[in-house]
Amino acid sequence: MLHKILRAGVVALALVLATAADAQTDRFSGYGDTVQSPCRRWTTITPSDSVDLVEVPKAIYVGGAGDVAMIGVDAPSTATGVTWKAVPAASLLPARPRRVLATGTTATAIVGCF
Template sequence: MPNPTDAYASRDPSPASPARRAEAVTPSDTTDLNAVAKALYVGVAGHVRVVPVAAPGGAAVTFSNHPVGYLPIQCSRVLQTGTTAQSLVALFD
């Protein structure tokens, strides 16, 4: 049952809508996130290596020298190898 004080509970989420859930990320080369993230928040600048949700063959990509702020990429995994950024938070609908 939706929270009666949640004015947004009945709205359909979109890629541009604000996140409704967030989790700290522990980068891993073998373990996926609990769900596909709609975006990441980078708390300490650096490289962020992810597996985008629609990447052909699960190919990873590196966002080099990403500044503190939001990384608008839907991803299933944040890799430990190649990630130097810290204080990462995954955002979900």
């Protein structure tokens, strides 16, 4: 009898663990993704003086210290950009650039956060 009870307990525990693993979902999927929300995906940014980013990020991560020259998402088409000087390594910049410029950018390992 004890064997049957223990076996039933093990089966119940296995079901609970399986259900918990199956239920592992994004608890925040029903919330709106805003510019203040954490990044949900990311991609490497290659600076360019002539090509806009395919998608405007909500922020950029700078892995290697240096300067970052950017043109903002709302800047006029004639804008030449602004350089953020001496950005420390491992910085998350709350900037929404439409282009990260090659000229003037010395920082490395730049990642767009979306």
